[in-house]
Amino acid sequence: MKTIIKYASLLAGIILMQSCVKDFQDDINDGGWNHERSVINIAFENQIGNAAIDNVDGTSGNIELSINVGAQPDMSSVKLTNLELSYQAQSSVKVGDQMDFSSGKASFTVTSALGETRTYTIKANSFLEELVGTWAVQTLTIYGGTGPEYGGGAVMKLSDKPWCWNSATDPDKECDNKLTFTLEGVSAAGNPMGKCVNDAGSDNTFADFIFLASMNKEGTGDIDLKKFYRQIPEGESTWERDYGKGTITFTDKDGRQTTGSFIGAGDVSCGNGKTFTVQDNAFQFTLNGTDDWTNIYSDYDKFVKRPRLYWISVKKVE
Numbered sequence: 001m002k003t004i005i006k007y008a009s010l011l012a013g014i015i016l017m018q019s020c021v022k023d024f025q026d027d028i029n030d031g032g033w034n035h036e037r038s039v040i041n042i043a044f045e046n047q048i049g050n051a052a053i054d055n056v057d058g059t060s061g062n063i064e065l066s067i068n069v070g071a072q073p074d075m076s077s078v079k080l081t082n083l084e085l086s087y088q089a090q091s092s093v094k095v096g097d098q099m100d101f102s103s104g105k106a107s108f109t110v111t112s113a114l115g116e117t118r119t120y121t122i123k124a125n126s127f128l129e130e131l132v133g134t135w136a137v138q139t140l141t142i143y144g145g146t147g148p149e150y151g152g153g154a155v156m157k158l159s160d161k162p163w164c165w166n167s168a169t170d171p172d173k174e175c176d177n178k179l180t181f182t183l184e185g186v187s188a189a190g191n192p193m194g195k196c197v198n199d200a201g202s203d204n205t206f207a208d209f210i211f212l213a214s215m216n217k218e219g220t221g222d223i224d225l226k227k228f229y230r231q232i233p234e235g236e237s238t239w240e241r242d243y244g245k246g247t248i249t250f251t252d253k254d255g256r257q258t259t260g261s262f263i264g265a266g267d268v269s270c271g272n273g274k275t276f277t278v279q280d281n282a283f284q285f286t287l288n289g290t291d292d293w294t295n296i297y298s299d300y301d302k303f304v305k306r307p308r309l310y311w312i313s314v315k316k317v318e
Helices: 002-030 171-176 299-305
Strands: 039-044 047-054 060-068 078-085 105-111 117-127 133-144 154-157 178-186 192-199 235-242 247-251 257-271 274-286 307-316
Touching (some): 133 171, 154 274, 257 307
Antiparallel strands (some): 047 060, 133 154, 257 274
16 A cells, blocks of 8 residues: 555656646746847948947847948938847847938837847947048058068168169059049948959059069079069959958959058058158058078068068048
8 A cells, every 4th residue: 555655646746747847848938037138139231340239227228330321321211131139039120121320320129028128229320431532652662671670671662772673664653553442332241342443544554563683682583573562453353341350352353362451641660660651541561571681681682582561652632
């Protein structure tokens, strides 16, 4: 009899445990535990970069982002392209909806499975890409040289050493070029991108960046230095500007890419007492040369072997 009572009690316990597990699982499925009502990610058409999301408290949140007004002139109707919410939360707006940012702000509500709400206020900053327009090339300048700590480094224009180049196609031929940037759209990463046209200017000639054999310290003939100095492609190319990384990338018709940065007026410290002054704006590129202690202090070393930084100085004309 005791054995029967023991098994009956055990069976009742198992049934009770299964009932509790079922109730708990139902609670999970129904969201009875879920207070979450957060925005994980959000994006709009022609948005630049990622949105900054701040859950202020249980009932309010702030979102700040930037919209490229060059591609989105009508801020009263901006399309929502991505919205990620916390588990089981619902939103008063959905992907594909248009939001009105004509006042600079708009709001929407996120509701948890339990019915609790958080209202998000979006601040949409207007973004205008400064590159769009036409720029006149002014000068080409490098900082280069092996052993700058021993006086081997120098900041100089490529045109300062005319005897190093072919006079018909020397670097100075670039200094009447015009760079025209147009905005085509925004990449999947939120970066502005478009087309760049590098026009050869009034002389209709691009520099070939051939370093003459007569200045080659190793006696191996002429040296093609386009790998260093043709950073902005001839003719038409595409560009993409990553504000998060502070870079601009050019891609030529053959798929070759070069990456640098676009900087404003001011002094660039190169170290070891060397400085480059940007008058208006410049495209700055880091060059990966190799130390040549045998030919330290020579033009060959600075231009061919150990160029370090390269600036294409420009001024906006349109």
